[in-house]
Amino acid sequence: MFAQLKPVATDPILGLMAAYREDPNPLKVDLGVGVYKDEQGHTAVLKCVKEAEALRLKQEDSKTYIGMAGDPGFNAHIEKLAFGSSHPVLLANRVTTAHTPGGTGALRVAAEFIKRANPDATIWVTTPTWANHISMFQAAGLKVKEYAYYDYDTKGLKTEQMFAELAQVPAGDVVLVHACCHNPSGMDLNFEQWQRFTELALERGFTPLVDMAYQGFGSGLDEDAKGLRYLAERVAEMILCSSCSKNFGLYRERIGAVSVVSADSKVMELAKVNLLSVVRSIYSMPPAHGAIIVSHILDSAELTALWHQELAEMRDRINSYRQLIIDKFAAEGITQDFSFIARQHGMFSFLGINKAQIDRLREEFSIYMVGSSRVSIAGLNHTNIDYFAKAVATVLKG
Numbered sequence: 205m206f207a208q209l210k211p212v213a214t215d216p217i218l219g220l221m222a223a224y225r226e227d228p229n230p231l232k233v234d235l236g237v238g239v240y241k242d243e244q245g246h247t248a249v250l251k252c253v254k255e256a257e258a259l260r261l262k263q264e265d266s267k268t269y270i271g272m273a274g275d276p277g278f279n280a281h282i283e284k285l286a287f288g289s290s291h292p293v294l295l296a297n298r299v300t301t302a303h304t305p306g307g308t309g310a311l312r313v314a315a316e317f318i319k320r321a322n323p324d325a326t327i328w329v330t331t332p333t334w335a336n337h338i339s340m341f342q343a344a345g346l347k348v349k350e351y352a353y354y355d356y357d358t359k360g361l362k363t364e365q366m367f368a369e370l371a372q373v374p375a376g377d378v379v380l381v382h383a384c385c386h387n388p389s390g391m392d393l394n395f396e397q398w399q400r401f402t403e404l405a406l407e408r409g410f411t412p413l414v415d416m417a418y419q420g421f422g423s424g425l426d427e428d429a430k431g432l433r434y435l436a437e438r439v440a441e442m443i444l445c446s447s448c449s450k451n452f453g454l455y456r457e458r459i460g461a462v463s464v465v466s467a468d469s470k471v472m473e474l475a476k477v478n479l480l481s482v483v484r485s486i487y488s489m490p491p492a493h494g495a496i497i498v499s500h501i502l503d504s505a506e507l508t509a510l511w512h513q514e515l516a517e518m519r520d521r522i523n524s525y526r527q528l529i530i531d532k533f534a535a536e537g538i539t540q541d542f543s544f545i546a547r548q549h550g551m552f553s554f555l556g557i558n559k560a561q562i563d564r565l566r567e568e569f570s571i572y573m574v575g576s577s578r579v580s581i582a583g584l585n586h587t588n589i590d591y592f593a594k595a596v597a598t599v600l601k602g
């Protein structure tokens with residue numbers, strides 16, 4: 205029966221990762237996958253993580269199963285980190301959280317949970333969005349539709365079109381919004397736009413699903429969550445999917461969380477049993493390691509301070525390269541306007557170059573970026589930035 209299987213397209217981002225690995229060119233530059241790299245081009249384990257792991261090794265006295273919701277200590281921490289410690293939804297006991305295998309696990313659990321609550325729900329995603337969003341929601345049997353978001357011409361948002369389209373979303377549907385550091389465009393909602401989004405959610409009766417994979421990578425931990433906190437204060441229901449892959453550098457440990465906000469604590473209990481039943485039907489219980497590491501860090505004032513420092517270092521490095529790209533491009537005589545790169549946030553921006561130029565960068569210069577011209581800025585460093593700017597100048601000249 206396996207011979208009857210049909211071939212499937214592989215994830216182009218992960219394919220790019222493999223192609224880069226195999227490229228023998230010593231000058232090769234990886235601007236593909238969204239993984240933080242330091243000035244040495246290395247994705248190091250954070251110092252706070254190393255310390256927490258040492259602590260875990262010393263303290264752990266059992267490997268018995270944890271519950272379906274995962275580590276309660278982690279779940280309490282992640283709620284406070286996302287919503288802020290005294291958010292009304294937390295004080296009113298309206299939130300239930302399960303830790304999940306990565307942000308991806310959180311999104312898949314959320315999708316199955318939505319399917320249970322409203323099997324007819326359509327989930328609306330930004331154009332464009334992370335490709336996995338669409339395939340994951342469809343795999344869970346949800347219908348997916350898109351709403352206008354990034355404007356490839358102005359390199360900003362299609363603000364009015366976006367709100368006009370959201371004003372047509374029927375009650376009972378779900379609208380996915382990126383909390384910060386939009387993947388793939390780097391273009392985020394400003395606070396006023398979060399307010400308008402909130403108004404529409406209330407008016408239309410759709411349920412927001414906030415995906416926060418990059419808290420702390422945009423402007424700061426609290427700043428990046430400001431919009432979702434405002435939204436959560438006003439809507440009766442929403443879902444938040446968060447990830448510790450980027451901000452704790454725990455990618456391969458697969459740690460994230462799904463938090464369901466309900467109208468009151470009674471509905472929250474109903475949401476909780478359903479959420480856990482979804483979890484049980486997929487993987488019973490999540491892996492513990494990543495959650496315990498994060499808990500150890502957030503339990504300790506000292507490790508938390510170290511984490512804040514390391515997170516700020518990653519954020520500041522990316523932000524400084526946003527400006528440096530613009531400066532280096534100008535120095536290479538590029539006259540095209542790239543100032544938008546400094547107005548965007550997080551790991552990614554679209555360069556806005558065409559397919560032939562992207563192919564030439566890969567084939568002639570071993571510079572790898574996603575086919576949409578999305579670049580992962582952390583792949584740049586003092587050793588390769590001039591090479592990159594020169595190569596872009598060359599392909600832009602044609």
Ligand code: PLP
Nearest residue numbers: 306307308334387417447449460
């Ligand atoms: N959501 C978005 C927008 C992402 O870019 C990612 C990937 O980094 C995720 C969710 C899930 O990340 P992970 O499953 O690695 O935690």
Ligand code: TYF
Nearest residue numbers: 215217218236237238336387
């Ligand atoms: O968009 C990115 O590069 C990150 C990492 O299947 C990623 O979100 C990419 C593809 C994938 C899982 C993670």
